[in-house]
Amino acid sequence: MALSVEQVMELAPVIPVLVVDRVEDALPIARALVKGGLPALEVTLRTPAALDVIREMAQVEGAVVGAGTVLNPTQLDEAMEAGARFIVSPGLTEPLGKAAIAAGIPFLPGTATAGDIMRGMDMGLSHFKFFPAETSGGLPALKALAAPLHQARFCPTGGITAESAPKWLAEPFIKCVGGSWVVPKGPVDPAKIEALAREAAALPR
Numbered sequence: 621m622a623l624s625v626e627q628v629m630e631l632a633p634v635i636p637v638l639v640v641d642r643v644e645d646a647l648p649i650a651r652a653l654v655k656g657g658l659p660a661l662e663v664t665l666r667t668p669a670a671l672d673v674i675r676e677m678a679q680v681e682g683a684v685v686g687a688g689t690v691l692n693p694t695q696l697d698e699a700m701e702a703g704a705r706f707i708v709s710p711g712l713t714e715p716l717g718k719a720a721i722a723a724g725i726p727f728l729p730g731t732a733t734a735g736d737i738m739r740g741m742d743m744g745l746s747h748f749k750f751f752p753a754e755t756s757g758g759l760p761a762l763k764a765l766a767a768p769l770h771q772a773r774f775c776p777t778g779g780i781t782a783e784s785a786p787k788w789l790a791e792p793f794i795k796c797v798g799g800s801w802v803v804p805k806g807p808v809d810p811a812k813i814e815a816l817a818r819e820a821a822a823l824p825r
Contacts, residue, residue: 642669693715753779
């Protein structure tokens with residue numbers, strides 16, 4: 621079933637941002653996250669294994685797997701072919717924006733300035749990633765941007781932690797946050813991941 625970008629953002633308060641080096645880790649990570657209540661999974665295209673990881677995770681019942689760090693239309697096509705159901709990018713370029721819109725896939729382009737957001741709105745987009753969230757001025761900066769650009773909705777990502785997530789999620793213009801804390805670095809521990817996912821899924825918004 622195809623989801624809208626808004627529906628993807630409403631699946632859970634947190635979208636785990638995943639950097640997975642080994643294909644064999646894909647299924648245990650995805651199963652633990654979904655079991656813990658986080659179905660939207662952003663697999664970043666930062667490792668050689670990423671596309672195969674998306675293919676594996678897409679087989680997990682209840683998982684809505686997306687591709688992150690998508691930089692151009694070629695990567696967009698590769699991610700969709702691998703089974704990605706939404707696309708996240710660190711920024712917004714015209715070629716990528718047009719390709720994502722033409723493909724009809726939920727798209728969260730990275731924005732950090734009013735100009736970024738306005739360019740996206742000119743393309744017909746209304747949902748954005750705010751990235752890198754903490755180093756781009758944090759919540760005060762996004763509040764200042766969201767006031768005049770009140771139609772826009774955001775998923776802040778970058779530097780957000782389990783401790784800081786609630787203050788972001790309390791804002792009505794923030795639909796969810798992206799975070800890497802749910803899958804700690806090191807050997808995969810499904811029980812730990814599931815426990816962290818349950819805590820993240822329970823965050824109020």
